[in-house]
Amino acid sequence: MIRFERVTKRYEGAPGSEGDGATAAVDDLSLEAPTGKITVLVGPSGCGKTTTLRMVNRMITPTSGTISIDGRDTASLDVAELRRGIGYVIQAAGLFPHRTVLDNVTTVPRLLGTDKKAARARAMELIERVGLDPAMAGRYPAQLSGGQQQRVGVARALAADPPVMLMDEPFSAVDPVVREQLQNEFLRLQSELGKTILFVTHDIDEAVKLGDQVAVLRVGGVLAQLDSPAKLLAD
Ligand code: ADP
Ligand code: ADP
Secondary structure, three states: OEEEEEEEEOOOOOOOOOOOOOOOOEEEEEEEEOOOOEEEEEOOOOOOHHHHHHHHOOOOOOOEEEEEEOOEEHHHOOHHHHHHOEEEEEOOOOOOOOOOHHHHHHHHHHHOOOOHHHHHHHHHHHHHHOOOOHHHHHOOHHHOOHHHHHHHHHHHHHOOOOOEEEEEOOOOOOOHHHHHHHHHHHHHHHHHHOOEEEEEEOOHHHHHHHOOEEEEEEOOEEEEEEOOOHHHHHO
């Protein structure tokens, strides 16, 4: 479980960051993301979703409060060790442009010491499981569609088999038809893998479709936290 306890982030130099009542990017957030579930953070642009996600892998340091994973305070862990256990997928897949699909997926396991043959075998399996034609393994990112690139991004994040996945609008940059395919494939994959996922979106429909649990954020705080996303539509 990922647990946020009274987490606040104020960016230095942001307007009003020194005064009382200033708007923090994330303000006193408490939240639990259960193990093996998809927890969606939904809310408008600027409400602090990306900031929240990036505090988990310590790309951003909270101003106050604690974030723990399975009871271990992330602030007390070695950053490299922390990040080994966390996959990260962003909107623009962010693939290494000069590496093939296969090499994109094997890079992290290779850096972690997995031997080449095993890393490649695992990569090919993941490439298929995210719905890519294995024949694409030798292509370069620029030779792929946006949807295919996002699939590679997901495969790459899964390659080191991290228990936790942070996903920041991973399906937002593709057209609606492809988005729906990606969502469905993602749900199928997650039903097999059971990762602990924090998923950020501004799209309520996506939140309801994907979330086992949904937290609705607004600028300056949490509006509601629902264990049953269907309640969102009822409100
Ligand atoms: P969201 O992901 O919901 O769009 P963000 O976490 O990106 O929200 O941003 C939350 C707030 O923090 C916004 O007001 C944004 O302008 C501000 N912010 C984000 N990053 C920085 C930064 N590096 N420096 C100063 N302010 C920032
Ligand atoms: P490494 O030990 O660094 O993984 P490789 O022999 O796998 O070395 O790769 C060397 C270069 O060949 C890399 O730049 C990579 O992009 C390219 N390459 C590796 N596999 C393929 C492939 N299946 N198709 C096309 N290029 C490849």
